[in-house]
Amino acid sequence: MAKKLLILAGDGIGPEVMAQVRRIIDWMAKKRQISFDVSEGLVGGCSYDAHGVPLTDETMAEALAADAVLLGAVGGQKWDDLPFELKPERGLLRLRKDMDLFANLRPAFVFDALAEASTLKTDLVRGLDIMIVRELTGGVYFGQPRGIETLPNGERRGVNTQVYTTSEIVRVARVAFELARKRGRKMHSVEKANVMESGLLWREEVQKLRDAEYADVELQHMYADNCAMQLVRNPKQFDVIVTDNLFGDLLSDCAAMLTGSLGMLPSASLGAADAQGRRRALYEPVHGSAPDIAGKDMANPLATILSFAMMLRYSFDMMAEADLVEKAVKNVLDGGLRTADIMQPGKARVSTTVMGEAIVRELDKLAG
Ligand code: NAD
Numbered sequence: 153m154a155k156k157l158l159i160l161a162g163d164g165i166g167p168e169v170m171a172q173v174r175r176i177i178d179w180m181a182k183k184r185q186i187s188f189d190v191s192e193g194l195v196g197g198c199s200y201d202a203h204g205v206p207l208t209d210e211t212m213a214e215a216l217a218a219d220a221v222l223l224g225a226v227g228g229q230k231w232d233d234l235p236f237e238l239k240p241e242r243g244l245l246r247l248r249k250d251m252d253l254f255a256n257l258r259p260a261f262v263f264d265a266l267a268e269a270s271t272l273k274t275d276l277v278r279g280l281d282i283m284i285v286r287e288l289t290g291g292v293y294f295g296q297p298r299g300i301e302t303l304p305n306g307e308r309r310g311v312n313t314q315v316y317t318t319s320e321i322v323r324v325a326r327v328a329f330e331l332a333r334k335r336g337r338k339m340h341s342v343e344k345a346n347v348m349e350s351g352l353l354w355r356e357e358v359q360k361l362r363d364a365e366y367a368d369v370e371l372q373h374m375y376a377d378n379c380a381m382q383l384v385r386n387p388k389q390f391d392v393i394v395t396d397n398l399f400g401d402l403l404s405d406c407a408a409m410l411t412g413s414l415g416m417l418p419s420a421s422l423g424a425a426d427a428q429g430r431r432r433a434l435y436e437p438v439h440g441s442a443p444d445i446a447g448k449d450m451a452n453p454l455a456t457i458l459s460f461a462m463m464l465r466y467s468f469d470m471m472a473e474a475d476l477v478e479k480a481v482k483n484v485l486d487g488g489l490r491t492a493d494i495m496q497p498g499k500a501r502v503s504t505t506v507m508g509e510a511i512v513r514e515l516d517k518l519a520g
Contacts, residue, residue, distance in 0.1 A: 194211065199211070206226070226240040251434060255328075256286040286404055296315075316353060321357040324394060325394055332391065343395065415452025480515045491504065
């Protein structure tokens with residue numbers, strides 16, 4: 153049975169970068185006899201323009217029925233003045249919420265050819281390969297009580313609540329341990345157990361799970377402030393990092409920038425596995441819709457292509473094909489092609505389209 157793949161290209165550069173993934177999907181059908189049952193839908197501003205909402209119930213239902221969803225990006229100035237509930241980003245938030253995507257996987261991987269583009273010294277980042285697993289549906293961004301109130305003395309008070317239950321901690325830690333098993337069997341669990349009870353619970357539950365089920369994985373606990381420092385001091389000490397929503401938000405951006413460009417960064421968000429072992433999953437580049445370069449055939453499509461490779465690996469168990477796509481990206485970069493965002497002296501600057509074509513040509517060579 154062909155796997156059901158829903159493509160939501162979105163706004164701005166979304167459709168431009170997604171067109172390059174379509175080339176790879178076509179290549180897989182033609183050259184590897186792998187075909188997906190692909191459908192396309194609207195999300196974000198383009199959905200608002202067509203239907204008056206950033207995500208329709210029909211598209212939401214299609215996403216729930218799909219084996220995986222691949223998203224481009226949403227947003228743009230045109231929709232900035234819409235009421236909060238109709239903003240493009242609400243479409244994305246609804247997808248994440250209704251699919252119950254609690255584990256956000258953000259790899260920070262440095263391609264050798266781009267090691268010099270990092271703001272850190274080249275030898276600190278060459279060969280870097282970190283996977284940050286961020287809890288995505290709990291913690292202080294969702295905890296109750298929350299709000300802004302006016303006190304009797306006229307002062308205003310803002311409240312947010314950091315809250316985690318054992319099951320929320322265990323399910324995301326389990327995803328991280330499983331990933332650690334497929335990588336270097338080394339994991340850091342990150343919180344602030346020294347000053348937060350929710351952090352202490354996090355630490356205890358992760359340790360308990362490790363002792364009960366994942367004794368083969370080396371586990372270290374680290375305070376979040378120290379982790380931020382270690383990420384820029386000696387990032388290669390890390391393999392898998394698991395952390396909560398707030399700390400994950402900050403640490404994954406920090407780790408991402410070690411790799412040079414937003415245009416290179418993929419991500420995956422996973423939900424619970426059903427009885428057949430199928431996990432709801434959404435794959436998307438980390439970058440936004442880049443309105444400043446939209447429509448100019450300038451965007452870097454590699455973050456979206458690498459998100460597609462993550463989908464092959466984590467949703468479809470197509471390890472050989474995922475390796476092939478990642479190898480093609482590596483070889484094209486080694487060969488000196490660069491989109492504007494990753495341009496370096498002496499390299500060849502190419503458009504979105506030419507980069508996509510080069511990846512397909514490389515796939516041909518590799519599979520030849
Ligand atoms: P952005 O990520 O769109 O762009 C930041 C900068 O990086 C821009 O200069 C842009 O040109 C560049 N850039 C981003 N992706 C690139 C790529 N693939 N290739 C080359 N250069 C790239 O962030 P922003 O400018 O803060 O936001 C623009 C819009 O995107 C806003 O409406 C915002 O709300 C939305 N946004 C959406 C998502 C998402 O869909 N997941 C994420 C972040 C921002």
